[in-house]
Amino acid sequence: MANRILFGNLGGSSYGLKVSQPGDNVLSPLEPLIFDSTSVRSGMTYAGGSAASTTGINWSSTKGTLGYIPLCVSMDNKKGTIETYDIDSYEERYQERAGMHEVTTTNINPIKFEESVSGGTSGGGAGVSRTATNFKFIVLRLPCQYGKMNDASLWS
Amino acid sequence: MGNRVILGKSTNTNLGHSGGKFGLYISRTGDDITTCTKDQLIFNTDNVGSVSGAIDLGQFQIVPISGTTNASTSVTVASGSTATISTENLGTGNLLYTDFEGTFTAQDDFEQTLNGDYTGTTSGTISNTGDTSITSTVSVIKGFSTASLF
Numbered sequence: 001m002a003n004r005i006l007f008g009n010l011g012g013s014s015y016g017l018k019v020s021q022p023g024d025n026v027l028s029p030l031e032p033l034i035f036d037s038t039s040v041r042s043g044m045t046y047a048g049g050s051a052a053s054t055t056g057i058n059w060s061s062t063k064g065t066l067g068y069i070p071l072c073v074s075m076d077n078k079k080g081t082i083e084t085y086d087i088d089s090y091e092e093r094y095q096e097r098a099g100m101h102e103v104t105t106t107n108i109n110p111i112k113f114e115e116s117v118s119g120g121t122s123g124g125g126a127g128v129s130r131t132a133t134n135f136k137f138i139v140l141r142l143p144c145q146y147g148k149m150n151d152a153s154l155w156s
Numbered sequence: 157m158g159n160r161v162i163l164g165k166s167t168n169t170n171l172g173h174s175g176g177k178f179g180l181y182i183s184r185t186g187d188d189i190t191t192c193t194k195d196q197l198i199f200n201t202d203n204v205g206s207v208s209g210a211i212d213l214g215q216f217q218i219v220p221i222s223g224t225t226n227a228s229t230s231v232t233v234a235s236g237s238t239a240t241i242s243t244e245n246l247g248t249g250n251l252l253y254t255d256f257e258g259t260f261t262a263q264d265d266f267e268q269t270l271n272g273d274y275t276g277t278t279s280g281t282i283s284n285t286g287d288t289s290i291t292s293t294v295s296v297i298k299g300f301s302t303a304s305l306f
């Protein structure tokens with residue numbers, strides 16, 4: 001059986017914990033490690049949730065905030081592309097990332113692009129609320145915010 | 157070099173261990189595990205799981221596709237239908253995840269959309285919620301709960 005766990009002296013003056021994948025020798029791994037304390041930040045799942053229908057969920061309500069906007073992953077019934085064509089106005093709209101969301105320091109909110117583009121006076125920007133169905137999400141303890149994705153916030 | 161690992165009793169008050177708490181705690185490079193904050197941990201054994209006050213639920217992981225070490229698989233789902241993805245057994249409540257680029261067709265109305273469900277222990281279903289058959293790459297994200305908030 002391969003050596004899987006290295007705990008303590010990792011070599012030289014470096015101390016920590018490394019765990020390799022099944023069948024992979026942690027002393028000379030050929031595959032990415034399952035856990036490596038020499039990495040400066042790992043992707044830890046902090047929170048999550050789901051809703052049959054929602055315009056937004058306060059993910060921090062039971063656990064508290066993180067002090068930054070975190071990276072989130074979500075799925076709902078609009079994950080993909082939506083295209084509409086109005087033959088009367090010769091107007092065609094094609095939107096990818098239709099299942100997008102926005103994240104704040106407290107909430108995850110399903111959003112969409114502005115649909116009202118007739119006349120070219122508005123539209124094109126994301127941020128309009130939408131109701132997502134069969135919505136599921138997880139919150140990762142990783143900053144995803146302007147001003148927080150620097151060495152001081154990510155690694156120090 | 158800072159202290160990075162505690163296996164045993166921690167008295168780090170920033171982690172709420174003023175009374176002493178036993179476990180495994182690992183801080184980020186350059187952060188002292190005896191004084192670091194919760195966000196400076198890259199691993200801990202405190203209240204792990206879906207409980208109020210948990211620092212983390214667990215590590216972000218991708219569940220291997222059944223019978224392989226593959227991190228993803230390609231699947232084709234007809235409109236209004238579902239497809240089953242078989243996985244290795246890493247517990248229930250994993251999330252089927254996909255993202256893809258649609259295909260533009262001039263002067264047309266359609267939705268090319270998918271939604272993944274939470275899995276059981278060894279399989280889960282992904283649903284075509286649009287009106288067009290889609291072939292997409294699907295990964296399975298390790299889950300921790302199917303509660304409305306965890």
